[in-house]
Amino acid sequence: MCGIVGYIGSKPAGDIIIDGLRRLEYRGYDSAGIAVLQDRAIELRRSVGKLSALVKALESNAVRGTVGIGHTRWATHGRPCEENAHPHTDCTGKIVVVHNGIIENYLELKKQLQQSGHVFKSETDTEVIAHLVEARFNGDLLQAVQGALAQVRGAYALGVIAADEPGRIIVARRDAPLIIGLGEGENFLASDIPALLPYTRRMVFLEEGDLAAISADKVVIYNSGGETVVRKEHSIAWDAVQAEKGGYKHFMLKEIFEQPQAIQDTFRGRLSPEDGAINLDGATLPAEAVRQLSKIYIVACGTSYHAGLVGKFLFENLARIPVEVDIASEFRYRSPVLDKNAVAIVISQSGETADTLAALRLSKQGKCPVIAVCNAIGSTVSREADATLYTRCGPEIGVASTKAFTGQLTALYLLAFDWAGKRGTLTGDTLLRLIRELWEVPGKVSEALKSSDTMRSLAKEFSQARDFLYLGRNINYPVALEGALKLKEISYIHAEGYPAGEMKHGPIALIDEDMPVMVVATAGKVYEKILGNIEEAQARGGTIIAVATEGDEAIKSKTSHHVFVPHVDELFSPIINVVPLQLFSYHMAVQRGCDVDQPRNLAKSVTVE
Numbered sequence: 001m002c003g004i005v006g007y008i009g010s011k012p013a014g015d016i017i018i019d020g021l022r023r024l025e026y027r028g029y030d031s032a033g034i035a036v037l038q039d040r041a042i043e044l045r046r047s048v049g050k051l052s053a054l055v056k057a058l059e060s061n062a063v064r065g066t067v068g069i070g071h072t073r074w075a076t077h078g079r080p081c082e083e084n085a086h087p088h089t090d091c092t093g094k095i096v097v098v099h100n101g102i103i104e105n106y107l108e109l110k111k112q113l114q115q116s117g118h119v120f121k122s123e124t125d126t127e128v129i130a131h132l133v134e135a136r137f138n139g140d141l142l143q144a145v146q147g148a149l150a151q152v153r154g155a156y157a158l159g160v161i162a163a164d165e166p167g168r169i170i171v172a173r174r175d176a177p178l179i180i181g182l183g184e185g186e187n188f189l190a191s192d193i194p195a196l197l198p199y200t201r202r203m204v205f206l207e208e209g210d211l212a213a214i215s216a217d218k219v220v221i222y223n224s225g226g227e228t229v230v231r232k233e234h235s236i237a238w239d240a241v242q243a244e245k246g247g248y249k250h251f252m253l254k255e256i257f258e259q260p261q262a263i264q265d266t267f268r269g270r271l272s273p274e275d276g277a278i279n280l281d282g283a284t285l286p287a288e289a290v291r292q293l294s295k296i297y298i299v300a301c302g303t304s305y306h307a308g309l310v311g312k313f314l315f316e317n318l319a320r321i322p323v324e325v326d327i328a329s330e331f332r333y334r335s336p337v338l339d340k341n342a343v344a345i346v347i348s349q350s351g352e353t354a355d356t357l358a359a360l361r362l363s364k365q366g367k368c369p370v371i372a373v374c375n376a377i378g379s380t381v382s383r384e385a386d387a388t389l390y391t392r393c394g395p396e397i398g399v400a401s402t403k404a405f406t407g408q409l410t411a412l413y414l415l416a417f418d419w420a421g422k423r424g425t426l427t428g429d430t431l432l433r434l435i436r437e438l439w440e441v442p443g444k445v446s447e448a449l450k451s452s453d454t455m456r457s458l459a460k461e462f463s464q465a466r467d468f469l470y471l472g473r474n475i476n477y478p479v480a481l482e483g484a485l486k487l488k489e490i491s492y493i494h495a496e497g498y499p500a501g502e503m504k505h506g507p508i509a510l511i512d513e514d515m516p517v518m519v520v521a522t523a524g525k526v527y528e529k530i531l532g533n534i535e536e537a538q539a540r541g542g543t544i545i546a547v548a549t550e551g552d553e554a555i556k557s558k559t560s561h562h563v564f565v566p567h568v569d570e571l572f573s574p575i576i577n578v579v580p581l582q583l584f585s586y587h588m589a590v591q592r593g594c595d596v597d598q599p600r601n602l603a604k605s606v607t608v609e
């Protein structure tokens with residue numbers, strides 16, 4: 001939520017910062033701004049709306065200079081307008097701040113600062129930081145920022161520059177991500193890896209409470225106690241091209257089509273279809289701990305939560321361990337019964353979701369070991385968890401998550417196989433068969449992607465619908481939830497996901513000719529029941545769109561609209577069935593002229609509570 005980029009070196013800072021912000025726009029797009037230092041003066045430009053508005057403003061009023069910071073905003077305090085856009089300045093206009101997070105005690109600080117004569121220009125919480133730094137600045141920006149941060153409560157990733165100290169950028173983080181990119185005679189800062197990929201692969205992830213002084217030729221990091229510390233340098237293997245659209249019209253479509261690769265990359269090298277060996281390289285629990293497990297808590301938000309719901313079926317069916325799945329913002333405020341014989345699996349694409357992180361910390365306090373399923377290397381979740389099983393999806397830029405979801409499912413299959421093996425709840429033969437089936441899944445997903453044209457035609461037909469019901473049962477109930485979420489997120493159509501068997505207890509009252517019903521009706525143990533549910537909906541005038549298994553003649557004759565996916569063991573059906581639903585929501589959004597990659601009001605990485 002909100003993206004920050006900074007540069008210090010000998011190249012034009014403006015170009016690099018705008019390019020980086022473009023890659024971070026998924027973090028927020030209510031407004032954007034940039035501040036560049038030139039001849040001991042600050043040049044500031046800000047615009048409401050997407051980055052393109054700022055780029056346009058810069059065309060007629062360019063910034064010069066080789067040191068600067070920029071920001072793309074997802075509004076928390078203060079509506080999206082130019083005054084509330086970052087960067088924010090102090091009274092003199094010589095101290096400039098970009099910030100991601102929330103300063104909780106800003107009202108109290110603002111009052112004190114106003115009483116001592118500071119004049120505020122925005123409604124944001126961030127502006128207090130600029131004034132706090134101003135109040136302490138006497139030539140040493142590092143000390144002034146240190147002093148200012150001692151007074152604030154809340155979450156922040158920030159970058160600060162001062163006209164009177166042009167040789168460095170001061171940055172700090174607490175409960176919001178910040179990365180330093182290392183170059184030759186130049187250095188960078190950013191909220192997330194993709195922003196810096198074209199410039200450097202050498203990255204340092206700041207830790208909680210860290211503060212750093214970044215100049216062109218050195219980076220000095222201090223921990224929260226003020227001591228100099230060395231943080232590990234990571235070499236990031238992600239390809240800059242992965243963070244580009246690569247010929248696709250939208251990131252979301254590209255990412256949907258990258259799923260076979262993302263799934264394969266996530267299991268490759270971790271299991272063997274020859275002998276059934278599983279090697280998760282420490283990203284699991286030791287055999288003894290798995291045998292002792294009394295319970296699994298799976299905690300996540302959004303699409304990752306839906307992956308968790310599928311995970312429940314996997315761990316219960318295969319490893320015979322009871323599972324509770326929680327939305328992180330709920331889990332953190334209830335009193336889960338945690339102990340060392342339970343395990344928490346937190347799932348997060350970004351590894352920075354504030355509620356998921358809070359749930360992780362709560363679990364650790366309760367002495368419950370935490371395993372993260374995470375996509376972003378070096379993210380806070382991955383650092384704080386006891387072990388991280390990385391999905392290997394590469395950067396996901398589209399706000400609506402797609403390949404991260406199927407990558408997460410893949411990681412959960414791996415963990416469930418591993419634990420079933422360790423507990424002896426599956427025979428070696430069954431495990432080997434399942435591992436071999438998983439091996440076939442990327443090819444089946446490629447087949448399912450061929451439904452794109454069908455989904456486009458269906459989208460043309462249904463693009464004017466105001467409501468949609470999505471039904472699924474058993475292991476495909478979470479798929480119905482995910483399909484409905486995708487439609488809501490990017491095409492702004494009200495959609496409700498429901499367990500098909502529960503329809504008669506409420507939603508059936510909504511069904512009429514204006515309420516299309518998407519039904520996941522692939523082969524499996526509840527197939528007959530789903531056919532019954534389809535009949536019930538049709539009897540009330542509902543138009544059914546069925547996702548069915550190739551060769552299903554019964555569905556063909558029963559429904560006017562259907563799409564077919566390849567046959568897989570029911571256990572793997574969610575990973576296949578979700579594909580046409582992703583494509584449907586994508587084509588619906590395109591039909592309706594919606595902004596697919598940057599849907600209104602949403603942000604990809606929700607770093608505030």
Ligand code: G6P
Pocket residue numbers: 301302303304347348349350351352353356399400401602603604605606
């Ligand atoms: C936001 C994103 C979703 C994502 C959710 C959880 O709502 O728009 O796509 O599923 O956050 O994010 P995480 O990074 O923790 O998986």
